[in-house]
Amino acid sequence: MRVSDSQFSAMMSLAMMGTNAEINKVTQKIATGNKINNLSDDPAATVKLQGLDRTISSAEQYQDNITNVQAKYSQYETYMMTLNDITLEMNDLLLQAKNSTVDSESATGIVNELQSLKQEALDILNKQSDGVYLFSGTDVYSPAISESPPYELLANDNHRETKVSDDKSVVNNFTASQVLGGTSEFFLAIDAAIEEIQNPSDDFQTTLGNALDVTSDTRTSVMNSVSVLGANYSTLDRMMQNSIDTALYASTVQSDINALDYAEASVRLTQSLTSLEATQKTFVSVMSSATLFDLM
Structure with a gap:
């Protein structure tokens, strides 16, 4: 089958775009330290992370509420x-x-x-x-x-x-x-x-x-x-610790789900860069030729 110059150019462009997208994705992960930055990275894990975010946010709000109540108690x-x-x-x-x-x-x-x-x-x-x-x-x-x-x-x-x-x-x-x-x-x-x-x-x-x-x-x-x-204050002390523990546990689970394996990411980035370089060389080599028939 004969491949025209325009078809070949389109194919190579798509290949390079895909490789660039992969490089950008890995680079973003390395920059943030997270292996999940977008819903498309892992939809199921993203939902779990969102739930853990809400748990942490609620716990932190409760901690603020407890601190405010205890401050009022001290005043009273x-x-x-x-x-x-x-x-x-x-x-x-x-x-x-x-x-x-x-x-x-x-x-x-x-x-x-x-x-x-x-x-x-x-x-x-x-x-x-x-x-x-x-x-x-x-x-x-x-x-x-x-x-x-x-x-x-x-x-x-x-x-x-x-x-x-x-x-x-x-x-x-x-x-x-x-x-x-x-x-x-x-x-x-x-x-x-x-x-x-x-x-x-x-x-x-x-x-x-x-x-x-x-x-x-x-x-x-x-x-x-x-x-x-005094009794209420002691109860709030215990609830503050419970809230801190809840937030810490949720953060630990978050980290387990979302922590990036830098070694693996580095290998993927190197592979993608190598692939992109090879694709670019092939593209330049082919496009510099007068015809594709020499390579068929």
Whole structure:
């Protein structure tokens, strides 16, 4: 069969294009270190790699979520431990006023300290971060509690949740109602004690005794919230490790599927370059001849 110059040229061009495509593919693999860079390289393995990518991405997102929740927990812990300290200081002041005969100057000092501590406690419960109230439940743009009698709980007792794994979410906030045990009686009791210290009556011992009891109950409620926070924090530590392990395992499987055998790739590249060179020499040799009949 006679082959025309144009047919031969087309055949050789196709051969060189195929070899060039193979060289480009191998070169890309060597450059990326991956044996699968395109769906056509291995469709089944590509689907597996995409699934592993989603697993790693989800795990990393959960790790970020856990870190954010733990940062919030650290903030809440600081404020709640300060509340605990405030109740302890109040307890000492109330005992001092109740069990001792204090002069007018000492009574004034106790009253001033109680008023200052009460305001500090109110300020903590109405703390804001990034423009939202921390202890206001889901009503984050409202103060948690009014700062004057009857100290109404203004927001709600709802909790916000953050997803930290495929099948688990955790509470990421604490509320004023939760911390105070569902009532603002603490502040009313302190006000009553202050009034009694300033103007003693026959109810002096009863009023200060009640304030001591309410302060103790409030401290217990605060520390219960701290305990919940600590337990949640430990759970998040374990979930963080699980998420890290999941991402590491997925990455290892990914590497097993997609890691390039450089020795094999180098051999393939050398073979393709040799093939291309031979094809080019043949093409030049033939096309430089006047006719193909000399080679038939």
